[in-house]
């Protein structure tokens with residue numbers, strides 16, 4: 001399918017001395033210039049520098065086709081990069097796959113399940129196929145994993161009778177059969193109904209609460225805001241930004257919102273005070289947040305006789321940040 005074309009040097013350790021990562025690298029995933037050009041010429045991932053801190057719930061966000069799955073497949077050693085490097089748990093991929101992958105629980109493109117087997121037997125079968133899994137502890141580990149994802153009661157049911165959400169949870173249970181340092185979940189809520197989505201999201205939060213790093217891809221902004229501590233935003237194969245979700249949202253400026261029965265007068269005062277982008281929408285007048293004191297603006301409005309019913313700077317959301325960064329809306333279709 002792919003032409004392996006890059007054998008990766010192992011620069012780690014040597015770049016500490018260069019000052020780039022002095023103080024120790026606590027990243028669980030780290031890529032530098034990671035690039036994938038498919039055989040047909042499609043540049044799916046273009047010079048990606050990704051840093052996923054240990055203990056984070058890291059959202060890998062981007063519209064369909066932005067290169068998320070291709071990146072994950074490179075991280076998991078399933079395909080070779082065209083150029084650049086990827087390190088997972090401090091080791092180069094795909095070279096260290098055999099050592100790294102047993103420490104990584106992955107749910108990529110939905111779990112492969114046998115419908116005629118029960119949930120429990122699916123896990124037993126999955127575990128038996130793992131040469132690093134200890135058969136003596138299999139029964140206990142399978143029971144613990146089922147319990148962890150809330151499937152203990154449905155463990156004896158045939159997998160084909162499971163809802164899509166239950167199947168996804170069974171896939172997560174498979175990823176949890178062994179202790180993991182990292183969970184990689186590719187669009188874990190794709191195709192689920194709202195209830196199924198809520199279940200998976202709260203499960204992800206729970207899994208992360210014991211310190212496991214979770215890397216999950218999504219094309220849903222609100223999902224990232226609800227679940228993740230950190231995020232990277234991809235568009236057309238390139239990284240637009242990455243950082244903590246709070247910082248990313250803070251990077252987009254909020255809006256000053258004045259609610260008043262005197263919108264025209266309020267707008268005039270705001271402009272007089274030098275604030276930019278004043279917009280009237282019925283009884284709401286919004287603008288860029290002022291550079292100076294908020295209280296001065298409020299006082300100017302009141303002095304001018306504007307009846308102020310509400311006065312606040314609304315926090316920017318990750319969606320605002322995305323729009324500000326890319327200049328386009330976030331297409332959640334598909």
Ligand SMILES: Nc1ncnc2c1ncn2[C@@H]1O[C@H](COP(=O)(O)OP(=O)(O)OP(=O)(O)O)[C@@H](O)[C@H]1O
Pocket residue numbers: 038039040042043044062063064065066067068069070071219
């Ligand atoms: N095996 C392949 N051969 C050629 N082009 C591919 C291949 N796989 C993906 N692509 C192309 O690479 C680009 C990135 O695809 P990728 O699947 O990584 O994006 P994505 O963000 O994961 O989107 P999706 O959520 O739809 O999977 C797309 O333009 C896609 O058509």
